[in-house]
Amino acid sequence: MTDLLAARTQMALSLGFHIIFAVIGIGMPALMVLAERKWLKTGDPVWLDLAKRWSKGTAILFAVGAVSGTVLSFELGLLWPTFMEYAGPIIGMPFSLEGFAFFTEAIFLGTYLYGWTKLSPKAHWWAGVAVMVSGTVSGIFVVFANAWMNAPAGFEIVNGLPTNIDPIAAMLNPASFHQTLHMTIAAFATTGIAVAGIHAWMLRKNPHDVFHRSALHVALLVAIPASLLQPISGDISAKFVAKYQPAKLAAMEGQFATERGAPLRIGGIPNEATRETKYALEVPKALSFLAFADFDAEVKGLEAFPEEDWPPVAITHFAFQIMVGLGTLMMLASLWVLVLWWRKREVAESRPLLTFLALLTPAGFIAVEAGWVVTEVGRQPWIVYGFMRTKDALTPMPGLVYPLIGITLLYCFLGVVVAYLLWAQILKTKPMTQEMRVP
């Protein structure tokens, strides 16, 4: 394995690992806050139980998210020192602001988790709100920095060095809005669906469990608006990519030839050698319309770019298909819930729906991972799109396969442990029935 491939794999693994916890860190506080709000309003202890149970899971996941995020802040330099030296002054701003947002999040999470008996119920609830807001803001700032890698702005290159730096323009680059929007909604949709799925699974065994019914309702309250809004933000993203990163769009769609009225491909296997995508279900002219709002617009194919500037086509294409496919399923689940609610005022009784939700538990996470593969792999071979190639940013340190092995083992271990702990904490619980509710 080359050092470049080892470094890219380590970065992908570290980001892929951290993103799961970051997403939960954004989504979970919203659920806790909603449950606790219900308790404050109704006094029904089931809501307090729910908020406490969820907060235990959040504590475990947040700790792993915090330390894996720390690893990333060091890894940027350990693996890509040249990139950081170049980019630090340009995009350091959002990272610094993220630092403060994350600080606030950590402070109020400590207050929230350990303050159940030390704070008044109202103050405790507001601490939860502070966690939710600062967590979301912190995620937005990090994505700002990544957006700049896709749409570099706020500097000029003079004699090979960045000059005339404008950190504000860099932060508010053309990709910032749609990337942060897409990611923030994804965090809420993913967490909402995953939590709904877990509790739906428990309800299949015990449909009258009040605890899991309440949990399902709160989770759906977050999941439904997010998963219904996501296709809209996805469309905004696609239009951006079409305009600013045409090679990425071509790879996402497996579009090799430049053509007018390009079809939208569902599925299919792109072949870089023969330059065609076979076995896809093609919707005529739909890609031209989705990308440019014009059925006959010209879509640039990969052939329009030198082959050395192609992103890995197959990976980008498959990842994009997976993301869109799972996003669609999550949207359908939300519509199903809404229809049932409208007709019967009840969702926990429908066994097929519960099964569908349970099956969708990991869907959001897989979609988020796939989405980041589209963003990051689709940007290759560039680390700063159009300005710096990934291979030129690599550390001179040899033997990078060893840190890769180390971090892989460490994260596998942590992943197994977290899964076990959540199972022990959240799922191995006694069912709660109506009679157990204390008046």
Add this chain to the structure above:
Amino acid sequence: MTLAYVLAGVTMLALNAYVLLGGADFGAGVWDLFARGPRAARQRAAIEEGIGPIWEANHVWVILVVVLLFTCFPPVYAHLSVALHIPISLLLVGIVLRGSAFTFRAYDSTKSPVQKYWGRIFSISSTITPVLLGVCVGALVSGALALPEGGDFLATYVRPWLTPFAFAIGGLTLSVFAFLAAVYLCVEVHEHELQEDFRRMAIAAAIAVGAFAGIALVLGSRDRLPVMGSLLTQPWALPFQLITGVLAVAAIGALLTRRYRLARAAAAAQVSALMWGWALAQAPYLIPGVHTIESAAAPAITLRLVSYGLVGGACVLVPSLWYLFRVFKSDSMSAFERVDTAEYRRPPEP
């Protein structure tokens, strides 16, 4: 005084905060490892209670240091990342295992035998990580990171930090963290016997701090490190050494006479003085022989915007931190602790 100097100072302040707050959390983990005798379980419980609510926040200081470094002094961040790749990577493993093991222990079922292993992982990584942090600082201080181009692997990536001096700084860091933790715990526990335990630990750690400082001084003088020269010859050096010495004596004296709040203040001041002595001795270099504060600074506009960001961030951070510590580290709130959980379960009036 330029903005670059101000930001270098702020970065140092953040590192100072990390040592005083996050460092003490590491130190508490060290005492978890060395908890002995009839009260070992209670010592561990006090340690866990002391760290629980605050460690996540205390940990963020190190992220702030990293972010300030790559935003304001990007070449320094890049250079350190390359030259210290190996110890930094090991340090990260320690940080990950420590943070997650602590949380896993706290949230795993209390009766599980697995909990004991989490405690072990937590305390062992709490002990190794500060040494590695000190080794990185020691390598930096020693000036060994000014590498000639084209050296072989060992000369470039291993020898600069695998030195007796760097490990002496590692030992110093470990004993400083343990010292801070023991002194803080003296204030935080209210049981007399436990207080006596932590007081003994604090005195032992204070002796270790002195010993490692002495070893580092001897090794540094033997190797004629430029930093040592500055620490001895600069005009500010003598008063500074005096202040540090007085604070050290005050901390020990306060421990001996059981004035724990005074001991806490003196210990924190002593450790800060130690750190600023290093910073002053190394200035204007960020990496001795390679980058100065001015030569490594990012463009003026970046520095200016970051300082606005710091002011804005501090407006959020300072009150939040104050609130956190007021809730969990102040006696005045203990009335709330007595509130029965059942009592709490009763909802407020609508």
